[in-house]
Amino acid sequence: MTKVDAFEKAWLLAFKKDDFSLFDEIYHPDFKGIAPVTEVEVNIDGFKEVVRTIKDFIIFTPAEALVGNDDFLKVHRYNKLKEADIFNSVTISLKYKEGKIIHQAYAFEELDYDPSEGKDWNWEDYE
Numbered sequence: 854m855t856k857v858d859a860f861e862k863a864w865l866l867a868f869k870k871d872d873f874s875l876f877d878e879i880y881h882p883d884f885k886g887i888a889p890v891t892e893v894e895v896n897i898d899g900f901k902e903v904v905r906t907i908k909d910f911i912i913f914t915p916a917e918a919l920v921g922n923d924d925f926l927k928v929h930r931y932n933k934l935k936e937a938d939i940f941n942s943v944t945i946s947l948k949y950k951e952g953k954i955i956h957q958a959y960a961f962e963e964l965d966y967d968p969s970e971g972k973d974w975n976w977e978d979y980e
Contacts, residue, residue, distance in 0.1 A: 856926050857918040860947065860954075864916075868908045873901050881950050886957035900957075910935055912979050914968075916945070924949050931968045932961075933976050940964040 854862070863875035876897070884897040895903060912935055916928040926947040933940050941961045948956040969975050 855918075856921060856947075856949075857916055857928055860926070860928065861916045864904075864913070867901070867904050868913075871905065871908075873904075876901060879954055881953035881955040883950070884953075884955055884957075887959060889959050889961075912976050913943070914974070914979055919944070923952075931964075933967075935980075938967065940967055942968070 859875065859879050863873075863879055866872040866875050880897050880900075882897065884900065885894055886900050887893070888895050888900065888903045889907060891903070912933045914931045916930045919927045919929050921927065926949070928945050928947070930943050930945070931940060932943050941963055943962075944960040946958045946960075947954050
C-alpha cells in the first residue's frame with residue numbers, strides 16, 4: 854500500500870467507523886501536528902480527538918499525492934462543510950520518521966465555487 858493510500862484509508866476508517874487502528878500503524882508515537890482549524894500543535898491522542906470532532910462537520914474528497922519521497926509526502930483534497938456551501942482546497946504536508954508520520958500541517962484555501970461542478974463526482978459520493 855502506498856503512503857497516500859494508507860493515509861486515505863486511515864482517515865476513512867476514523868471518519869466512518871471511529872476506528873483509529875490504522876492511525877496507530879502509520880502515525881509515529883512521537884507525532885506532533887497542527888490541528889486543522891485551531892492551528893494548535895497536538896500529539897497523536899489530541900489529534901485523534903480533533904478528528905473525532907471534525908468528522909461531524911466536514912466531507913472530504915480522496916487525497917491525491919502531489920509530491921513525495923521516503924521522508925515527505927504532500928497531498929491535496931477538497932473539503933466541504935456538511936451544513937453549508939463552504940468549500941476548501943486543502944494541501945496536507947506529512948513528514949515521516951522511521952516510516953511513520955511524525956508531523957502533519959495544513960494549508961487551507963477557501964474557494965468561492967463548488968469544486969465538484971463539472972466533474973465526474975459529487976459530494977454525496979464521499980459522505
